[in-house]
Amino acid sequence: MHQTTIIDIARQLGISKSTVSRALTAHPNVNAKTRQRVLELAEKLDYQRNQLAISLVTNQTHTIGIMVPEFISFFFPKVIIGAQEELAKSGYNVIICHSNESYETEVANAKALLASRVDGLIVSHTKETRNFDHFMTFQRKGIPVVFFNRVCEAMNVSNVTVDDYNGAFQAVEHLIQTGRKRIAHLAGPDTLANSRNRLNGYRDALTANGLPIDPELVIAYDLNLAKANIYVNHLLNLPNPPDALFAMNDPTALEALSVAKHRGLSVPDDLAIVGFSDDPISSLIEPGLTTVSQPVDELGQQAGQLLLRQLSTNDEEFVPERIVLPTSLIIRGSTVKNRQEMIQS
Amino acid sequence: MHQTTIIDIARQLGISKSTVSRALTAHPNVNAKTRQRVLELAEKLDYQRNQLAISLVTNQTHTIGIMVPEFISFFFPKVIIGAQEELAKSGYNVIICHSNESYETEVANAKALLASRVDGLIVSHTKETRNFDHFMTFQRKGIPVVFFNRVCEAMNVSNVTVDDYNGAFQAVEHLIQTGRKRIAHLAGPDTLANSRNRLNGYRDALTANGLPIDPELVIAYDLNLAKANIYVNHLLNLPNPPDALFAMNDPTALEALSVAKHRGLSVPDDLAIVGFSDDPISSLIEPGLTTVSQPVDELGQQAGQLLLRQLSTNDEEFVPERIVLPTSLIIRGSTVKNRQEMIQS
DNA sequence: TATTTTTTTGGGAACATTCCCAATATTGGC
DNA sequence: GCCAATATTGGGAATGTTCCCAAAAAAATA
Numbered sequence: 001m002h003q004t005t006i007i008d009i010a011r012q013l014g015i016s017k018s019t020v021s022r023a024l025t026a027h028p029n030v031n032a033k034t035r036q037r038v039l040e041l042a043e044k045l046d047y048q049r050n051q052l053a054i055s056l057v058t059n060q061t062h063t064i065g066i067m068v069p070e071f072i073s074f075f076f077p078k079v080i081i082g083a084q085e086e087l088a089k090s091g092y093n094v095i096i097c098h099s100n101e102s103y104e105t106e107v108a109n110a111k112a113l114l115a116s117r118v119d120g121l122i123v124s125h126t127k128e129t130r131n132f133d134h135f136m137t138f139q140r141k142g143i144p145v146v147f148f149n150r151v152c153e154a155m156n157v158s159n160v161t162v163d164d165y166n167g168a169f170q171a172v173e174h175l176i177q178t179g180r181k182r183i184a185h186l187a188g189p190d191t192l193a194n195s196r197n198r199l200n201g202y203r204d205a206l207t208a209n210g211l212p213i214d215p216e217l218v219i220a221y222d223l224n225l226a227k228a229n230i231y232v233n234h235l236l237n238l239p240n241p242p243d244a245l246f247a248m249n250d251p252t253a254l255e256a257l258s259v260a261k262h263r264g265l266s267v268p269d270d271l272a273i274v275g276f277s278d279d280p281i282s283s284l285i286e287p288g289l290t291t292v293s294q295p296v297d298e299l300g301q302q303a304g305q306l307l308l309r310q311l312s313t314n315d316e317e318f319v320p321e322r323i324v325l326p327t328s329l330i331i332r333g334s335t336v337k338n339r340q341e342m343i344q345s
Numbered sequence: 346m347h348q349t350t351i352i353d354i355a356r357q358l359g360i361s362k363s364t365v366s367r368a369l370t371a372h373p374n375v376n377a378k379t380r381q382r383v384l385e386l387a388e389k390l391d392y393q394r395n396q397l398a399i400s401l402v403t404n405q406t407h408t409i410g411i412m413v414p415e416f417i418s419f420f421f422p423k424v425i426i427g428a429q430e431e432l433a434k435s436g437y438n439v440i441i442c443h444s445n446e447s448y449e450t451e452v453a454n455a456k457a458l459l460a461s462r463v464d465g466l467i468v469s470h471t472k473e474t475r476n477f478d479h480f481m482t483f484q485r486k487g488i489p490v491v492f493f494n495r496v497c498e499a500m501n502v503s504n505v506t507v508d509d510y511n512g513a514f515q516a517v518e519h520l521i522q523t524g525r526k527r528i529a530h531l532a533g534p535d536t537l538a539n540s541r542n543r544l545n546g547y548r549d550a551l552t553a554n555g556l557p558i559d560p561e562l563v564i565a566y567d568l569n570l571a572k573a574n575i576y577v578n579h580l581l582n583l584p585n586p587p588d589a590l591f592a593m594n595d596p597t598a599l600e601a602l603s604v605a606k607h608r609g610l611s612v613p614d615d616l617a618i619v620g621f622s623d624d625p626i627s628s629l630i631e632p633g634l635t636t637v638s639q640p641v642d643e644l645g646q647q648a649g650q651l652l653l654r655q656l657s658t659n660d661e662e663f664v665p666e667r668i669v670l671p672t673s674l675i676i677r678g679s680t681v682k683n684r685q686e687m688i689q690s
Numbered sequence: 691t692a693t694t695t696t697t698t699t700g701g702g703a704a705c706a707t708t709c710c711c712a713a714t715a716t717t718g719g720c
Numbered sequence: 721g722c723c724a725a726t727a728t729t730g731g732g733a734a735t736g737t738t739c740c741c742a743a744a745a746a747a748a749t750a
Contacts, residue, residue, distance in 0.1 A: 001487035001660075005736055016700045021738065031698060046482060051460040052401045053736035056705050061397070063461075072423065077416045081443070093457055096441040098426070112438055115396040116408075137391060142346035254629070284599070286631045315346075350706055361730045366708065376728060398706035402735050695748065704738085716727065 004045040012045075013037055024049065055117060064307060065113040067097040067106065067123045069150070073251065074280055075296060076124070079148065082300020083122055083307075090308050092119070103128040110134040120144040120307045125152065127189050127223060144310040148303045150192050158306040158320045160299055164194045167292040167327035168201025168246065169208075170344070171274045174290070174329055175244045176209045178336060180272055184217040184235050184242035186228060186252050195220070195248060198276065202246055217242055228255040236263060236271070244272040244335075250279035253289055257334065272335040287333025288341060295325050349390040357390075358382055369394065400462060409652060410458040412442040412451065412468045414495070418596065419625055420641060421469070424493065427645020428467055428652075435653050437464070448473040455479040465489040465652045470497065472534050472568060489655040493648045495537050503651040503665045505644055509539045512637040512672035513546025513591065514553075515689070516619045519635070519674055520589045521554045523681060525617055529562040529580050529587035531573060531597050540565070540593060543621065547591055562587055573600040581608060581616070589617040589680075595624035598634055602679065617680040632678025633686060640670050 006020040013020070015034065022030045023038035024047075041047075055061040064087055068076040076098075084094045095118060099106035106126050113121060114137065121138055123145065132152045138145045139157065147159040175183050185202045188195030199218070206213050216238065219231045228247075232255065235242055247253035253275030260271050267273060267287055275282060278293035302323050310318055329344040351365040358365070360379065367375045368383035369392075386392075400406040409432055413421040421443075429439045440463060444451035451471050458466060459482065466483055468490065477497045483490045484502065492504040520528050530547045533540030544563070551558050561583065564576045573592075577600065580587055592598035598620030605616050612618060612632055620627060623638035647668050655663055674689040 003486060003736095007736075017737080018701075018739080019699055022699090025738085027739095029698065034698080046485060048456070048459045048482075048486075050401070050462065050736050051457075052397045052406070052462055053705085054738075056395070056397045056401060056707090056736080057738050059705075071416070072419060072426075074417060077422060081417075081445075084443075093461075098429075111393070112396075114393045116438075117395065117397055137393075140391060141348060141393075281626050281629055284626060284630050348706095352706075362707080363709080363731075364729055366706095367729090370708085372709095374728065379728080395706050398735085399708075400735095401706080401737090402708050404735075691750100693748100693750075695746100697744100697746065699742105699744070701740105701742085703740090706735100708734085710731105710733090712729105712731085714727105714729070716725100718723100718725080720722090720724105 003050070004042075004047040005050070006047075008045065009038060009041050009047060012041060059117075060119050061093075061117050062091055063093045063095055063116070063118050064120045064122060065095045065097060065109075065118040067099055067109055067113070067121065069099050069101045069106075069124060069126045071096075071098050075149075075277060078296040079124075079300035079303070082297040083304040084300070086301045086304025087308065092308075099126050101126045101128065103131075107134045110137070114138065114141070114143075118143065120146070120311060122146045122148065122303050122307055124148055124150040127191055130191055142315055144307055146303050146307045146310070148299055150194060153193055156320055158310060158322065160302045160306060160323045160325065161194065162294040162299065162325045162327050164197035164327075165201040165204075167276065167294075167329070168198040169205040170201075170327070170329045171246055171276070171290075171292050172202050172205035173209065174331065174344070175246065175272055175274060175335065176205065176211065178268075178272065180244035181211065182214070182217065182240065182242045183211070183244040183246060185219070186231060186235075186245060186247045186256070187218060187220040188248040189222050190220055198248060223248065223252070225251060225255050228252045229259055232256045232259040233263075236260075236265070242271070244274070246274045248276060250275035250277045250282050250289060250291055253291065253334075254279075254281065254285070257285070257287075257289065268333065268335050268337055274335060278330055283332070283341065290332045290335040291330050292327050293330050293343075294327055298325055348395070349387075349392040350395070351392075353390065354383060354386050354392065357386060405464050406438075406462050407436055408438045408440055408461070408463050409465045409467060410440045410442060410454075410463040412444060412454055412458070412466065414444050414446045414451075414469060414471045416441075416443055420494075420622060423641040424469075424645035424648070427642040428649040429645075431646045431649030432653065437653075444471050446471045446473065448476075452479045455482070459483070459486070459488075463488065465491070465656060467491045467493065467648050467652055469493055469495045472536055475536060487660055489652055491648050491652045491655070493644055495539060498538055501665055503655060503667065505647045505651060505668045505670065506539065507639040507644065507670045507672050509542035509672075510546040510549075512621065512639075512674070513543040514550045515546075515672070515674050516591055516621070516635075516637050517547050517550035518554065519676065519689070520591065520617055520619060520680065521550065521556065523613075523617065525589035526556065527559070527562065527585065527587045528556070528589040528591060530564070531576060531580075531590060531592045531601070532563060532565040533593040534567050535565055543593060568593065568597070570596060570600050573597045574604055577601045577604040578608075581605075581610070587616070589619075591619045593621060595620035595622045595627050595634060595636055598636065598679075599624075599626065599630070602630070602632075602634065613678065613680050613682060619680060623675055628677070628686065635677045635680040636675050637672050638675050638688075639672055643670055 010017040010020045023035040097109040145157045151159040187199045275291040278291045282289035331342040351362045355362040355365045368380040442454040490502045496504040532544045620636040623636045627634035676687045
């Protein structure tokens with residue numbers, strides 16, 4: 001089916017396509033009457049500009065790619081919305097991709113985004129990603145890249161993260177202050193920078209408070225919940241089991257909570273549990289889950305702003321920025337009995 | 346910054362751009378050696394095809410727009426993933442838009458998708474949408490449109506829904522069978538076809554079981570949770586309050602649950618509650634929420650398949666399909682005490 | 691009215707690719 | 721070694737737009 005073009009309009013009006021083009025854009029050099037006639041006919045003919053042709057000649061698409069590893073949990077959609085709103089203010093559209101935690105899909109998506117000539121990329125990589133060549137290609141071609149949440153520390157690009165180290169430190173210190181001595185950590189894979197940082201925070205909090213680091217109590221896993229179940233049971237079966245668990249994220253913590261319930265353990269008396277990310281579910285279950293909360297909306301907004309800033313800066317003058325947003329500890333019933341929710345920043 | 350083009354490759358190899366083009370695509374008429382040389386140089390020069398130019402000349406983008414009203418809740422992301430996987434099998438990419446429940450944003454998004462020449466559209470409209478002109482434009486231009494979940498019944502296009510009427514009927518009948526006599530309904534806005542269908546199911550279930558329809562017990566609202574809170578309190582303050590509540594969706598039902606707890610009511614004894622959609626949270630809270638479950642993944646898959654089918658059919662021969670997927674009632678503690686989860690189809 | 695200035699318009703290259711058709715090179719049969 | 725058949729290559733139009741530059745028209749000035 002034929003789509004109306006500026007040439008159709010030009011022909012019907014007996015004027016040149018240049019004039020139609022000017023009338024349709026905000027160009028000043030058109031007679032007001034001519035513009036009026038063009039606009040009316042365009043409306044009548046259902047004219048829609050062809051962004052492909054425009055992007056081809058102007059060499060910019062006004063489109064930003066956002067790639068996330070998944071978007072079932074509340075976290076990534078919220079970040080996307082934050083970024084999208086920020087970008088929309090400057091007239092940018094957004095293509096959302098999810099890599100499904102698959103390195104291969106991530107590479108394929110990166111290729112597709114490159115092919116559709118996005119003006120920039122906002123990305124959180126998969127847990128499988130060890131090689132970042134596919135993102136470096138963007139850099140080489142002068143297309144701004146901003147990482148968030150799961151960042152590539154080796155690449156010299158802007159990124160936004162939360163203070164994973166301090167969040168973890170604070171969480172573990174809270175457990176220590178409430179009397180726990182054997183604190184386990186279900187960590188994420190060491191491919192993720194945030195996972196590594198949380199692990200460091202856990203370790204340093206123990207050391208700073210004179211507690212030993214027992215390797216038996218630290219398990220790094222691939223965030224597959226079925227395995228979380230197994231590992232929690234393993235920890236609780238130890239001859240000298242933990243009295244507290246700090247989990248990489250809320251889903252893991254919730255899984256631990258369910259395991260504890262199943263084994264007839266009392267939370268927080270027999271096992272205190274802390275998560276990370278303040279999933280909406282965490283405040284609704286019984287007991288409420290103590291967790292490290294992140295400013296999710298701001299994460300997205302900042303990512304958007306970083307990209308916009310880079311987009312309006314000369315390549316030579318550009319210096320990458322690394323933004324770290326603060327976390328806060330939300331204390332609920334999974335660590336302190338009969339406690340109404342409390343926030344500790 | 347200059348991006349490598351087939352002309353660059355052609356020049357460096359001393360051959361024509363036609364040959365390079367053939368080598369880069371799956372075209373048979375190229376010498377194997379030539380193809381090899383082209384592929385190697387392309388790799389070396391970081392060549393990425395320019396999808397804009399390709400789409401411009403081939404007049405198809407292999408891109409499908411998916412527009413949803415929001416994607417914080419688990420529902421829409423899951424549908425998107427289902428559709429995306431189906432479309433990916435046939436080599437289609439996806440642009441995801443969310444209208445943020447705003448009619449204006451929806452219209453703007455539709456324009457942008459039209460401008461970027463998507464090959465098709467999968468959409469669930471906002472709760473504000475009464476005028477569907479912006480979607481009819483797609484139809485007029487021969488671009489396939491598939492509605493899901495929130496459909497426009499007035500448009501002659503394919504759509505996928507769940508059996509809202511029967512889901513609601515079954516839910517209300519379950520409440521009646523467990524002895525409830527005054528069943529309230531917190532309905533959605535009447536702009537949504539699924540909201541209207543659920544309301545009808547509610548009404549007919551009451552009538553079929555010889556119960557009166559009390560207009561006092563039916564409240565239609567805009568799905569803004571803050572208002573749900575107010576309305577639930579209003580219902581419970583009635584001189585003759587309801588003994589059960591059927592809510593338009595799970596978030597509404599959860600809000601009701603929280604209100605009931607706050608007022609010291611026992612659920613399900615004082616107030617039984619049923620939701621719609623089986624949100625992941627619903628099985629985790631205490632008591633578990635009885636709810637109408639929908640085959641969410643299948644919704645997305647079917648939407649994708651419908652679109653693909655239309656894409657490969659002549660416009661003249663095409664006949665819209667309307668698929669209705671079955672729902673099932675999941676019975677939990679919010680309607681039956683001490684009941685382990687049970688599914689009734 | 692003639693000339694200059696300003697406003698408005700038109701022509702055509704450029705963007706990166708596909709694809710048709712013609713031209714050239716290679717191969718096979720005799 | 722010649723001719724036909726086949727394989728491979730090149731040339732150039734076409735896609736829908738922007739944008740520069742020149743041309744034409746209109747308005748302002750003398």
